[in-house]
Amino acid sequence: MKNGVLVVDDEADMRVLVRGIIDRANEGLQVVSEASSGKEALDRWRETKPNVILLDHRMPDMTGLETAELVLAEQPDQHIVMFSAYLDEATVERAFALGVRACLDKRDLARIPETLWGLGAA
Amino acid sequence: MGSGRGLTARPWFAAIAIAAFVAAVAIAGFALTGASAERAAARTSRAVAQATAASIDARLQGDAAWLEAAGRSPADVASRADPSRFASRDGVVFGVASEIASRAVPLRVLWAAGDNGRAFAAADLASVPAWRVALDVARDSGHTAIAAARDRAGAWTVLQLRALYANGIVPSDVSARRQHTEGFVVLLEPSASLLPASADDSQHAAIRVLQGSAVLTTVDGAAVAPGSEATATANLGAWTVAAHSTAADSTRYVVLGLGFLLALAVGAVVGAGDKSRRAVAAAAVARANELGLVARIGPLLQQSLDVADLLPLFVVEVSDELALESSAVSLLNPSGELTRAFSLGALSSASTMDASPLVDRVTSVAVGDPIAIPLQRGGRVIGSLTAVATQGLGASQVDALRAACDLFAAALGNAASLREERDLVARLRELDGLKATFLGGVSHELRTMVVAIEGFADLLGTTSAHFDESQRQDFIERIRRNARSLGVLVEDLLDFARLDSAGMSVTLSATNLSDLVPKVVDQMSSILVGRHVAMSVSPDVVATADPAAIERILVNLLSNAAKYTPAGTDVDVELTATGTTALLSVADHGPGIEPAERARVFELFYRVDNASARAARGVGIGLALVRQLTDLLHGTITADETPGGGARFRLEIPLVDLGAADNDAPRHSASSRSHADVQAS
Numbered sequence: 001m002k003n004g005v006l007v008v009d010d011e012a013d014m015r016v017l018v019r020g021i022i023d024r025a026n027e028g029l030q031v032v033s034e035a036s037s038g039k040e041a042l043d044r045w046r047e048t049k050p051n052v053i054l055l056d057h058r059m060p061d062m063t064g065l066e067t068a069e070l071v072l073a074e075q076p077d078q079h080i081v082m083f084s085a086y087l088d089e090a091t092v093e094r095a096f097a098l099g100v101r102a103c104l105d106k107r108d109l110a111r112i113p114e115t116l117w118g119l120g121a122a
Numbered sequence: 123m124g125s126g127r128g129l130t131a132r133p134w135f136a137a138i139a140i141a142a143f144v145a146a147v148a149i150a151g152f153a154l155t156g157a158s159a160e161r162a163a164a165r166t167s168r169a170v171a172q173a174t175a176a177s178i179d180a181r182l183q184g185d186a187a188w189l190e191a192a193g194r195s196p197a198d199v200a201s202r203a204d205p206s207r208f209a210s211r212d213g214v215v216f217g218v219a220s221e222i223a224s225r226a227v228p229l230r231v232l233w234a235a236g237d238n239g240r241a242f243a244a245a246d247l248a249s250v251p252a253w254r255v256a257l258d259v260a261r262d263s264g265h266t267a268i269a270a271a272r273d274r275a276g277a278w279t280v281l282q283l284r285a286l287y288a289n290g291i292v293p294s295d296v297s298a299r300r301q302h303t304e305g306f307v308v309l310l311e312p313s314a315s316l317l318p319a320s321a322d323d324s325q326h327a328a329i330r331v332l333q334g335s336a337v338l339t340t341v342d343g344a345a346v347a348p349g350s351e352a353t354a355t356a357n358l359g360a361w362t363v364a365a366h367s368t369a370a371d372s373t374r375y376v377v378l379g380l381g382f383l384l385a386l387a388v389g390a391v392v393g394a395g396d397k398s399r400r401a402v403a404a405a406a407v408a409r410a411n412e413l414g415l416v417a418r419i420g421p422l423l424q425q426s427l428d429v430a431d432l433l434p435l436f437v438v439e440v441s442d443e444l445a446l447e448s449s450a451v452s453l454l455n456p457s458g459e460l461t462r463a464f465s466l467g468a469l470s471s472a473s474t475m476d477a478s479p480l481v482d483r484v485t486s487v488a489v490g491d492p493i494a495i496p497l498q499r500g501g502r503v504i505g506s507l508t509a510v511a512t513q514g515l516g517a518s519q520v521d522a523l524r525a526a527c528d529l530f531a532a533a534l535g536n537a538a539s540l541r542e543e544r545d546l547v548a549r550l551r552e553l554d555g556l557k558a559t560f561l562g563g564v565s566h567e568l569r570t571m572v573v574a575i576e577g578f579a580d581l582l583g584t585t586s587a588h589f590d591e592s593q594r595q596d597f598i599e600r601i602r603r604n605a606r607s608l609g610v611l612v613e614d615l616l617d618f619a620r621l622d623s624a625g626m627s628v629t630l631s632a633t634n635l636s637d638l639v640p641k642v643v644d645q646m647s648s649i650l651v652g653r654h655v656a657m658s659v660s661p662d663v664v665a666t667a668d669p670a671a672i673e674r675i676l677v678n679l680l681s682n683a684a685k686y687t688p689a690g691t692d693v694d695v696e697l698t699a700t701g702t703t704a705l706l707s708v709a710d711h712g713p714g715i716e717p718a719e720r721a722r723v724f725e726l727f728y729r730v731d732n733a734s735a736r737a738a739r740g741v742g743i744g745l746a747l748v749r750q751l752t753d754l755l756h757g758t759i760t761a762d763e764t765p766g767g768g769a770r771f772r773l774e775i776p777l778v779d780l781g782a783a784d785n786d787a788p789r790h791s792a793s794s795r796s797h798a799d800v801q802a803s
Binding site: 013014016020106110 | 566574584596597603
């Protein structure tokens with residue numbers, strides 16, 4: 001059973017790119033759903049129950065942090081990895097305080113697979 | 123202003139009071155002088171009387187002594203007596219008399235001064251009762267006897283005699299004396315001789331010698347006024363001497379007269395002084411009021427830096443103080459016209475003074491006349507104060523008003539400067555904020571596009587096993603699109619840098635928009651993926667433009683549309699020509715732009731404030747560039763609403779003038795405006 005990943009990013013290019021990266025890694029990871037907004041993410045999450053949510057922070061209606069907060073309120077042990085083109089210290093601290101498992105800069109998208117494996121192994 | 127009232131309010135009060143005081147002093151002086159004069163007169167009278175009595179006594183005693191020594195018998199006297207002593211006494215008669223049995227006593231005149239001798243020759247001394255008494259007294263006492271009586275002619279005559287006894291021996295008892303009297307030695311003289319010659323007037327006294335109430339003789343014989351008499355006795359108390367001072371004492375009248383003159387003079391001086399003091403005080407009060415106006419205006423104008431507050435504050439204060447009506451302030455507007463900014467009360471003909479030249483050399487204003495004072499700052503007229511002076515204005519009031527107007531003009535200038543400063547500060551702050559957002563946006567935009575290009579290229583670089591051909595083509599297309607967007611952003615940033623320095627320029631030539639527009643839309647197709655472009659292009663629309671500029675404008679507008687509209691919606695591009703204008707419009711069906719922001723979207727760094735815009739791509743310089751380029755093309759760009767919702771941008775530029783000879787020759791239009799100008803436009 002592969003680890004399911006929910007990819008959340010408002011930009012299509014990012015979703016396609018991340019999906020490509022995960023598919024190429026092909027080590028027990030599979031993108032099971034995508035969402036382009038926080039609200040959509042919640043719906044997809046409940047539907048598909050992914051093992052990990054890959055969550056962009058900078059989104060129009062709800063930020064990644066806000067979305068993470070809602071998810072973790074419902075299910076505190078849900079694995080979430082946040083990424084963004086620009087992550088400042090305050091946001092990172094807050095994310096970890098909420099229970100987000102990892103934060104990635106978008107420039108390091110290639111490291112998504114190993115980050116997800118790291119979570120899976122835990 | 124009560125300090126000037128009181129005494130100085132009633133004009134002649136002080137003068138009259140002082141004059142009355144001086145007059146009272148003069149009257150008192152008059153009285154005192156009179157009293158002392160009276161006392162002096164009394165003293166003089168007494169002295170004169172006493173001196174006169176003493177001199178009469180002395181004379182009579184001298185005469186008695188001579189009679190004693192004149193001789194012992196009538197024969198002796200006749201031969202020996204020397205009457206030269208009496209030579210200076212007018213009317214003296216010297217003689218001897220002897221008694222006859224019939225008791226008549228005829229006088230035998232031995233010597234007479236003047237003509238009196240004949241009158242008394244053989245006169246019967248006993249016929250006058252007073253002399254009869256004197257004869258008896260002389261016989262009986264053996265001493266000299268004196269008596270005064272009127273003679274037949276009515277003139278007072280003084281008789282002095284001594285009895286002559288037998289053998290020259292005076293018997294010791296009366297009866298013996300009576301028996302042995304042989305005769306008498308006699309002196310007769312008019313009573314006037316008693317008194318010294320009246321030629322000496324230095325005593326200023328009238329003198330009377332009285333025997334009882336009968337006046338024997340007088341000197342300065344005017345009727346004697348009572349009250350200043352003094353009496354002295356002479357002749358052993360038988361006679362009194364009365365003296366009355368006749369010194370015409372005019373001193374006190376002089377004192378009185380001088381006193382009244384002095385009172386008048388002092389009154390006049392005080393009155394005049396008072397009047398001039400009042401005039402000076404009134405002038406000082408007026409000046410203090412005017413300075414007070416100027417002194418009050420200063421702090422009053424400091425209370426606010428808002429013109430709307432300063433206008434009423436100033437006009438009300440000045441109108442109150444100087445009794446002005448229909449006061450109004452007009453200010454120069456940016457077009458150079460005087461427009462009314464504030465007025466107080468009903469406007470009268472003063473309103474017509476806005477157009478008349480402002481008279482700066484008015485020195486005073488008649489009652490009810492209008493006045494206009496220019497408001498000047500730094501030598502420039504910035505407005506005027508017009509009013510009607512209901513009570514007129516004096517020269518110093520006009521000066522004070524002018525000074526107040528200068529202060530007011532300075533305050534207005536300060537208020538305007540402050541407003542400009544505040545506006546500038548606000549714009550700078552806004553600019554600061556926008557720049558911060560810009561930098562944040564630029565970072566995000568660049569990174570996203572670079573990440574996409576790198577990422578897809580990386581995926582393409584992996585072995586072909588994972589991705590099929592369609593996927594690979596998809597990746598390539600995405601790279602292309604991101605590269606193009608990156609190119610747009612880089613161009614925008616470069617133009618932005620150029621805005622700050624030398625400025626942009628265009629080269630105008632006849633441009634066939636009908637060809638150009640579809641080409642650009644096609645080039646942008648990768649960016650516009652997912653959105654259908656509905657194009658409506660009229661043929662043969664040739665405008666005077668720069669193709670590169672048109673391309674940049676259209677690229678930016680389409681890029682905006684792609685950012686702000688969701689996939690699946692249409693973007694409408696329309697090109698038409700009307701009259702002399704080419705009209706190019708790009709409309710989306712996205713959230714649109716609020717009416718209040720439609721003019722501001724063209725400002726540098728300005729980004730629409732809504733949820734989708736906050737996360738949308740773009741850094742806020744595209745539309746500013748569009749505006750700048752449009753201006754260089756002598757066109758206009760506006761933003762409004764797409765029918766049915768959405769943002770629509772309309773570009774209008776002039777069509778080529780087909781009648782012009784050189785419409786094919788490129789024309790160069792350059793902008794040297796700086797970045798600040800772009801924001802301001």
